[in-house]
Amino acid sequence: MIFFGYSxxxxxxPFVSIHTADRNGAITRAEMLEMPFPSMVHDFAVTRNWIIVPNFPLTGSMERAMSGKPPFAWEPDKGTHIAFIPRNGTVADAKWVTAPACYVFHAMNHYEAADGRIVIDVMKYGVAPLFPLPDGSPSTKGDPPSRLFRWTFDLSGKSSSFHEAQLDDRVGEFPRFDERFCMADYRHGWTVSARDVGSGREREEGDQLTHYDLKTGKSADWRPGRGDRLSEPVFVPRAAQAAEGDGWVLSVILRAAENRSDLGVFEATEVAKGPLALAHLSSRVPAGFHGNWRPGPL
Known part of the structure; x- marks a missing residue:
């Protein structure tokens, strides 16, 4: 297991702890990575050979906090800095890549391509949501959207390169995939997204389940009733040796008008057909995150 902690x-x-543990829980690595500036690090990425830690310009400041200003604030002029730490090395061997200011709460998957380039699929915000500017004023009008992007890094040269490609126009969050394919080139992903409600109308966050086929470029949606909300999708394989994406996706659906919740079970690559089954939950579960599937006896 590889895990981190910021602050x-x-x-x-401006320090991030990097730890690894073996299957018995014994710590096998403990290091401190110094970042260019203190920031909120919500997620990170791992490939076969690299630990990847982002430094987005959502900065933290004790001085601000003690003076009554925002403890965390959006400072885009600082840009984005991403550390690539070799898994067989130390933080002293880290390579750094700079990128335009942005923010990412969650990555979908991350792996090394056949040519050695590093690929990370992320839900990217142009402006960090939920947090103001250092003076307390809003960082943007309304809620900034996040969309699915692919970042590709080439660390083979003297100066590391960065390429960004937007994969979809949908606004979404909480990306998931078939986790048996973690750190591997993959095909299928799922998000909770927002339906297009037309010009001049506020989008309805989290009211749509989206499946992506990243090899064909096709995607499909399922939408519940107006006002309903979906929680983060979780993939469950049909069998241990099933092909990638062969299984089901689970999502808790908040039926807001009825003040109750269902657990929806979807054919993973056919979400547009709607749920195969609904389990009516005994209590209302607000739309939320995160979750995992663990098989067990009935």
Whole structure:
């Protein structure tokens, strides 16, 4: 297991702890990575050979907090800095790549391509949501959208390169995939997205389940009733050795008008057909995140 923690030397310090543990829980690596500036690191990425830690310009400041200003604030002028730490090396061997200011809460998957380039699929915001500018004023009008992007990095040269491609126009979040294919070139992914409600109307967040076929470029949606909300999708394989994407996707559906919730079970690559089954839950579950599937006896 590989895990991290930001503000690792105290609140709003520019250090990220990097740890690994073996299957028995024994710590096998413990290091501190110094970042260009203190920031909120919500997620990171791992490939066969690299640990990848982003430094987005959602900065933390004890000085701001003690003066009554926002502890975390959006400072786009600082840009984005991404550390690539070799898994067989140390933080002293890290390579850094700079990129335009943006924010990412969640990555879908991350792997090394056959030619050695590093691929990371992310839900990218142009402006960090939920947080203001350092003076407390709004960072943007309304809620900034996140969309699915593919980042590709080439670390083979003297100067590391970065390429970005937008994969879809939909606004979405909470990306998931068939986790048996973690750190591998993959085909299928799922998100909770927002339906297009037309010009001049506020989008309805989280009211659509989307499946992506990243090899064909095709995608499909399922939409519940107006006002209903879906939670983060979770993939369940049909069998341990099933092909990628052969299985089901689970999502808790908040039936807002009825003040109750269902667990929806979808054919993973045919979500547009709607749920194969609905389990009516005994209590209302607000739309939320995160979750995992663990098989067990009935």
């Amino acid at each position: 690792a030397k105290g609140p709003f310090t």
